[in-house]
Amino acid sequence: MDADVIIIGGGLAGLVAANELVRAGRRVAIVEQENAANLGGQAFWSLGGLFLVDTPMQRRLGVKDSFELAWQDWQGSAQWDRLSGPHPEDEWAARWGRAYVEFAAGEKRAWLQQQGIRFTPLVGWAERGDGMAGGHGNSVPRFHVPWGTGTGVSEPFADKARAAAAAGGVRFFFRHRVDGLTYDGGTVTGVRGAVLAPDDSPRGVSSSRDVVGEFELRGQAVVIASGGIGGNHGQVRRWWPDRLGTPPRKMVTGVPQHVDGRMLDIADQSGVRLVNRDRMWHYTEGIRNWNPIWPDHAIRILPGPSSLWFDALGRRLPAPGLPGYDTLGTLGLLRTTPGIQQFDHSWFILNQRIIEKEFALSGSEQNPDITNRDLKLLLKTRLGRGASGPIEAFKEHGADFVVADNLADLVRGMNALTDQPLLDHGHLRRQIEERDAEVRNPYSKDIQVAGIRNSRRYLGDRLFRTVKPHRILDPKAGPLIAVRLHVVTRKTLGGIQTDLTGQALGRDGVPIPGLYAAGEAAGFGGGGAHGYNALEGTFLGGCIFTGLTVGRTLAAAL
Numbered sequence: 001m002d003a004d005v006i007i008i009g010g011g012l013a014g015l016v017a018a019n020e021l022v023r024a025g026r027r028v029a030i031v032e033q034e035n036a037a038n039l040g041g042q043a044f045w046s047l048g049g050l051f052l053v054d055t056p057m058q059r060r061l062g063v064k065d066s067f068e069l070a071w072q073d074w075q076g077s078a079q080w081d082r083l084s085g086p087h088p089e090d091e092w093a094a095r096w097g098r099a100y101v102e103f104a105a106g107e108k109r110a111w112l113q114q115q116g117i118r119f120t121p122l123v124g125w126a127e128r129g130d131g132m133a134g135g136h137g138n139s140v141p142r143f144h145v146p147w148g149t150g151t152g153v154s155e156p157f158a159d160k161a162r163a164a165a166a167a168g169g170v171r172f173f174f175r176h177r178v179d180g181l182t183y184d185g186g187t188v189t190g191v192r193g194a195v196l197a198p199d200d201s202p203r204g205v206s207s208s209r210d211v212v213g214e215f216e217l218r219g220q221a222v223v224i225a226s227g228g229i230g231g232n233h234g235q236v237r238r239w240w241p242d243r244l245g246t247p248p249r250k251m252v253t254g255v256p257q258h259v260d261g262r263m264l265d266i267a268d269q270s271g272v273r274l275v276n277r278d279r280m281w282h283y284t285e286g287i288r289n290w291n292p293i294w295p296d297h298a299i300r301i302l303p304g305p306s307s308l309w310f311d312a313l314g315r316r317l318p319a320p321g322l323p324g325y326d327t328l329g330t331l332g333l334l335r336t337t338p339g340i341q342q343f344d345h346s347w348f349i350l351n352q353r354i355i356e357k358e359f360a361l362s363g364s365e366q367n368p369d370i371t372n373r374d375l376k377l378l379l380k381t382r383l384g385r386g387a388s389g390p391i392e393a394f395k396e397h398g399a400d401f402v403v404a405d406n407l408a409d410l411v412r413g414m415n416a417l418t419d420q421p422l423l424d425h426g427h428l429r430r431q432i433e434e435r436d437a438e439v440r441n442p443y444s445k446d447i448q449v450a451g452i453r454n455s456r457r458y459l460g461d462r463l464f465r466t467v468k469p470h471r472i473l474d475p476k477a478g479p480l481i482a483v484r485l486h487v488v489t490r491k492t493l494g495g496i497q498t499d500l501t502g503q504a505l506g507r508d509g510v511p512i513p514g515l516y517a518a519g520e521a522a523g524f525g526g527g528g529a530h531g532y533n534a535l536e537g538t539f540l541g542g543c544i545f546t547g548l549t550v551g552r553t554l555a556a557a558l
Contacts, residue, residue, distance in 0.1 A: 001220070006222045009031075010034070010172070011040065013520070014547065015039075015161050016543065017223055017547040018030060019157055020555055028169065029171045031176045034258050035207065041227060044155070048149040053101070057144060070104065073138055089527065092498060092526030096525030118146060119144050119145065126143040129326055130325070131326075143536050144537065148371060181270045188221070195212050196210065221558065229259070229280075230255040241279070244335050256293075279530075280491065281491035281492075285301040288398065300490075301359060305322065306448075307350040309346060310431075351480050352478055352481065357466070358466065359391050402483075404479060410481075414482045417484055436472055496517040497509075501549065502518055503515065518546035
């Protein structure tokens with residue numbers, strides 16, 4: 001036997017599971033198709049935000065939160081509706097959802113701190129939602145940002161795995177691609193696959209798939225923690241749901257190319273039950289990275305509430321198409337509204353005053369103040385004058401940015417970025433002036449202006465994320481800025497159905513002996529713990545919680 005437990009995937013979920021197993025004295029083999037530079041997976045590249053409930057950080061900023069409110073928000077976002085039949089797709093998903101909210105309101109923060117993860121004072125209000133009390137979105141800010149961004153979450157576990165490898169508790173099998181599970185009398189006993197040629201490409205850079213050999217490993221249990229499909233546009237299109245209209249002809253990519261979904265299909269072919277594969281999470285605020293690492297590399301803008309959002313024809317988006325409110329609601333709006341489905345882009349129009357305070361970019365490399373744990377730079381960047389260096393770099397070099405001193409020149413620049421001129425200066429001016437008229441008094445029928453004022457009632461947003469209401473066309477707030485936005489692929493919300501121990505289920509709904517799943521491959525728990533919509537900060541947290549659960553389960557069972 002090569003190990004007690006074989007973990008497929010060296011991302012966050014697999015590393016958390018490995019940490020629990022090593023602490024219990026179990027031997028672990030981590031099988032990863034990429035090289036050692038990629039240990040930590042997608043988490044390394046993320047902003048690192050974590051969904052936590054009723055924390056000291058929230059209370060210091062005047063936020064009143066509770067498990068009951070968080071669970072109401074989760075249910076309203078998930079909207080689980082596949083609960084009938086002999087083996088409902090949402091049966092275990094709903095149980096995992098509640099268990100995760102209990103974790104986020106309970107031991108999660110203390111446990112993370114025990115693992116060496118520390119938090120900044122920033123608590124963001126991401127995904128405000130669809131505007132309904134019982135619908136999608138966070139009622140209060142819950143997006144806790146750790147020091148180190150995503151690296152501050154993934155690297156403590158990567159470091160533990162490296163230390164365990166040096167001590168003999170973990171064996172790494174980098175450049176080993178799993179092509180199948182091995183069974184013995186109905187029990188999963190190991191994995192088999194191809195040894196890939198050595199490749200010393202830097203983290204995130206696409207690597208070769210040249211095969212130089214074969215391998216087989218045996219263990220008492222196997223954990224699938226291989227991630228989702230976000231790097232594989234063919235898979236995204238294959239599972240794209242009708243409710244979101246037609247997929248764009250051209251998308252950009254928010255994860256490295258090796259996030260290919262291969263292992264999900266392999267599990268399916270091996271008799272493992274996959275559910276909710278048509279549930280996915282893609283952002284509509286993607287911009288092409290001017291300094292890319294992987295193919296079609298995109299960064300997501302995390303917008304404050306003040307930019308104006310227009311479709312490809314220059315029509316202002318209605319609710320829920322407001323910056324920072326409802327990701328999938330906006331995606332559905334853009335992909336199903338007659339007359340614009342054939343266009344793959346939309347637009348933000350804003351000004352320098354807004355970009356300086358309200359634009360944030362999702363990614364560890366785009367937030368050097370937090371990634372490098374530089375408090376002085378954080379205060380300068382978040383509270384000082386001017387936009388951050390990475391944002392100014394995108395404004396200067398990014399292919400999707402247009403900057404002009406007046407609206408006529410701005411519109412000319414916007415039209416120059418598309419195959420045909422789709423925007424009319426007079427039409428855009430009329431809509432912007434109508435909005436600007438609404439900020440001249442403390443009352444407004446414009447839902448976005450009301451949202452801006454509501455956002456500034458939260459101390460954290462008033463200090464760090466939401467500019468004082470003002471006219472977009474105010475020359476003193478200029479220059480004007482337009483940003484062409486693309487759909488950026490990101491997360492898989494469905495996956496391998498698991499029970500509350502993390503054990504994978506077969507097509508008959510019965511647990512498969514020896515097989516477990518964690519992280520995105522398991523739909524962050526049960527094959528769909530988020531349901532149809534995710535509350536921001538729950539992807540890394542879902543990897544942590546499922547990895548922790550599987551690790552504890554196997555540590556006790558073996």
